Amino acid sequence: MEIPGYIWIIVGLAAFIAAIAIIGLFFSARRVNLTRPESPDQIPEWMLTTPPRETAIATQAEGEGMALYDYDAGEKLAAPFAEQIEDILRARLEADPFLRSLKIDLGTAPDGSLEIWVNGVRYTDINQLPDERLRQFFQEAIADWESA
Secondary structure, eight states: OOOOHHHHHHHHHHHHHHHHHHHHHHHHHHTOOSSSOSSTTOOOGGGGOOOOHHHHHHHHHTTOOSOSSOOOTTSOOOOHHHHHHHHHHHHHHTTOHHHHTSOEEEEEOTTSOEEEEETTEEESSGGGOSOHHHHHHHHHHHHHHHHO
16 A cells, blocks of 8 residues: 555655754753843842742751752641741741740641641741740741841
8 A cells, every 4th residue: 555645745744844843942942041141230030039048058057958948857848938937937046045945847737828836836826826035036037038
């Protein structure tokens, strides 16, 4: 059985179009600039998302390198922003003898809200925290995260 000529033309045309599309993708992919800014005073867009200094210190101290958030085994699962706030908070708590003794963990509830765990007790709002200094530390950590 012989293949008709028009089938060969269609197959050849499809192969030609596919080759052009692949070559076009190849050249457009090479134009993506991940490291060089468009101007000397501009940072590439992807580099604007950097973790807070406290997160960078925590991940490097644990040998994890640079990461956007620091999640440790045994912690409650939390959104990356909550993990970053937790890193800021833990760095501040180290300076206070009473607060340093507290076991603090932030988590994300199934509905997406923030959970604050202090010594195994769950709080759903900063204002529910049992200690005024702890509430103040949380508010300052959140303010620092928002300004970073």
